[in-house]
Amino acid sequence: MLYIGNHTTSSKGYKKMAQQMIKNGGNTFAFFTRNPRGGNAKAIDAKDVEEFLQLAGNHGFGKIVAHAPYTMNCCAAKEDLRDFARNTMADDLRRMEYTPGNYYNFHPGSHVGQGAEAGIQKIAEILNDVLTEEQTTTVLLETMAGKGSEVGRNFQEIRSILDLVEKDHKMGVCLDTCHVWDGGYDIVNDLDGVLKEFDQVIGLSRLKAVHLNDSMNGMGSHKDRHAKIGEGEIGLEALVRVIRHPALAEIPFILETPNDDAGWTREISVLREAFEKQ
Template identity: 30%
Template sequence: MLLGAHVSTAGGCRNAPPRAAAIGASAIQVFTKQPNRWAEVEVVDDECSAFRSGIQEHGVVFANAHDSYLINLATADPILRERSYAAFVGELRRADRLGLHALVTHPGNATDGDLPRGLAQNAELIERALEEVRGTVAVLLETTAGSGKVIGSRFDELAEMIARINPATRDRVGVCVDTCHVYAAGYDLRGDYDGVVNQLADTVGLHKVGLFHLNDSATPFASRKDRHAAIGEGSLGDEPFRRLMTDTRFAHVPKVLETPKGDDSKDMVSLDLMNLARLRSYLRDGEPAP
């Protein structure tokens, strides 16, 4: 079971692996730059070497980055589109230099309300970026909660974006399923776990699921609000996570927490440990699903 959390890179990416070790993580997610600023950063050779060495030393098997929250590859604004594309390429380059397995990205916001244009443009820019930045880093389209004109709250939208990408690079594109987001978007993981997984299989395909973000929801079902809660303490409750942790179809898929962290480093560690312990308890208590 590849299990962990989003960990801080404060002070440099080299600090992430020891923080992973502090919570017993075999999978981690990081930011390679400040997610709410456009300013680009370069990860220098020493930083990359230290990060790669730390990953091996501390037993982290899977590591991914989440891209900047400012990036919108579906925007109708030509200036923001080019700025977003340049930032996305920068994210891919840093992920490649650090030896990360994947880059998670939000599918963006069709600011003009034209969903077909937004889907097509997002796929086109991702394809172009993958051609520009060769390597093995996968791009994982994250499921969204569905507020406003955001793309990616429906499985069929993610499937269409993937289908639009050239087969030569399509194998580097998959999805990241966020449990809070899909529940908020109207997929009832609590009341119909099997039905939701079947829909995912029929549209995207389970082989395209490259990562899970494990988050409970602080808002009710189908709220279309992205508000995370601690595992088992939100409107999703324990059962969907017990099913997911014991579902053999996803046993090989990395799973990371994005649950609330608290205000200081001690809180971050203790809260991550609490949530991870709860997830591991589902493995001990439950029988693997067929």
């Protein structure tokens, strides 16, 4: 089974997001928990959630992937920014329990001159503050392209964060194809080798979701500019190998390509057709 969908907007409500995804040909989706630039989250409508869960069940949806706001920097140098990150993540994880058993993805953050080691420590501190034994949500660290002072620019930095998290069984990883390519991992010519390294450093059991994006830039560019599927430096054939790879079976693939619903519908159709030819 191929679980694929695109990133949509939570302002529509859960049911409308699922309805749009069905129109797009998808059976999973990602959404921001609140405005991607921060701010208060919209109140959750329990009836909307109930209707969504029924709709998702009827259409065989896979796990959905919530995305924290971009402004949430768990390793910021300023403590007020870290307080915002801590409070936002804690609130988001409480809200995620309306749709239990899904994923909450976030960018590890930027150390802004403190150094990666200090950034890693600070990210783990917030995770240790907010993770609870009762939560059913798995929190995903996203692999990053390495622009500026981003933490998570390689598998070892992700591993270093996980090593410091006390409730690490509540943690997983989201691999972004554009980010790892821009970060220097050759998923075009050596996908098996990249996944082997991921397994050796982090463990493939931690890999819970994939952001499926082409890249406007070459391998190792550290730029993080997404391209439409087949129109970038990674290319359609390599991305099809990603969705077909047996190590990645049954996990959600989320398109974050620069598109509208018509564009995502085309991409989902192309990828489904290619997947089913295997």
